[in-house]
Amino acid sequence: DLAQIGVTGLAVMGRNLARNLARNGYAVAVHNRSYERTRRLVDEFGHEGTFVPSESMADFVASLARPRAVIIMVKAGGPTDAVIDELVPLLEPGDMIVDAGNAHFADTRRREQALRAHNLHFVGTGVSGGEEGALLGPSIMPGGSPESYRTLGPMFEKIAAVVDGTPCCVHIGPDGAGHFVKMVHNGIEYADMQLIAEAYDLLRAGIGATPAQIADIFRTWNTGDLESFLIEITADVLGHVDAETGQAFVDIVLDQAEQKGTGRWTVQSALDLGVPITGIAEATFARSLSGHAEQRAAAREAFPSTSGGLTVQDRDQFIEDVRLALYASKIVAYAQGFDHIEAGSAEFGWNIDRGAVSTIWRGGCIIRARFLNRIREAYDENPSLKSLMVAPYFAEAVNAGVPSWRRVVVAAAQAGIPTPAFSSSLAYFDGLRAERLPAALIQGLRDNFGAHTYRRTDRDGTFHTQWAGDKKEYSA
């Protein structure tokens, strides 16, 4: 019997995706460059469903029903191209290649275009949820043609996470749209984690709470507006004790974070599109900073004891301030991420439905959170919302948090506790709502040194002042 779908690339992600498909009743063709992984999958998990293993790519393709659907789950980059090149001569018009790895959306656009010339569907698909999500139900963000989604959609929706009866999978849009949205998801994940880390630092370095106490604080926070997977696992990580030393686990981990790619890609793309995603950018740079060990050592020597802790009158009030600042900053990070999606959608003609994106991020993925229901409601109410921050629910939440947010940022600055994401989010908020921005002065300077011209507040047109001469204004 022919398999309904195939997976090539059977490391943790591919193996678990294949198992998820098989457990949901699909006959799954499985293949890996080296046969060992394929054999192990069938040996260990063959009883879970119908697997059709092949050693060669040709046999793998031959084991699939038509139109064929092949999921590639290999290391992103060159390996993906290598597997595509191997597959293409074996496939026929109408067949579908799904790249479920973490590809850059520009690569996906390039591959989609190339394969379209062969009458093949190339479906760049974002998958979030890590190893466990792939097995038990990830959030799935497929791009590619609507036609391919008609075949793939039902299978993907079957294996995706489900929240309130709705699968966490929707056709995002053509070509690279799915990988773009996955990229922004990861960017938001960076911001979310940085904000959590700053909150922890404020409680730890600021008021001297122990990791165990902070774990309890996060556990409490997880029962309110902040309820989310990341807050939940923060409590787990902070509560964990290193078996070897008996110390808090967080104290024995080297404080140098990695930024493997998607955070960087998000920031690069935002710069190209001119979208201020300051929270995500600060989060990415904060990881870079943490990794500059030698510079940090030199700076510690030159500027000793930067953090003196805080003198806090009301400890509980401070903890509540941090919670509200975290929530307001998180709203900013998501507002910026959804702006980024809107900008990408406009630039590449994807017509992405932001409400649908928030719906499929409610479960399966790393940023899953109660709060995404609110985002969905906001876009349901107004699909062309100018900023998530101005939707009634979020505007109210931000307004309620502003005094706390300011107190926390001031306290952090005074105590020398770095809070780049809290602070820049507040600056973004104040920038966005300012009556007048000093951009007027910037324009004046640009006109002065480079004759870049400016517009006036009181009449239409473009103007230039003769700065070096009589300082008369001319219509440009």
Ligand code: NDP
């Ligand atoms: P890896 O990224 O570690 O990739 C290993 C797999 O790629 C193996 O099957 C390997 O085959 C195969 N491979 C590497 N080079 C080649 C090549 N030149 N030709 C053919 N096959 C090759 O696996 P993961 O399961 O961690 O991730 C798979 C994809 O999913 C990646 O794109 C990753 O970014 C993405 N992803 C990962 C998540 C995670 O939590 N890990 C979450 C979401 C997405 P072999 O066994 O023969 O070496």
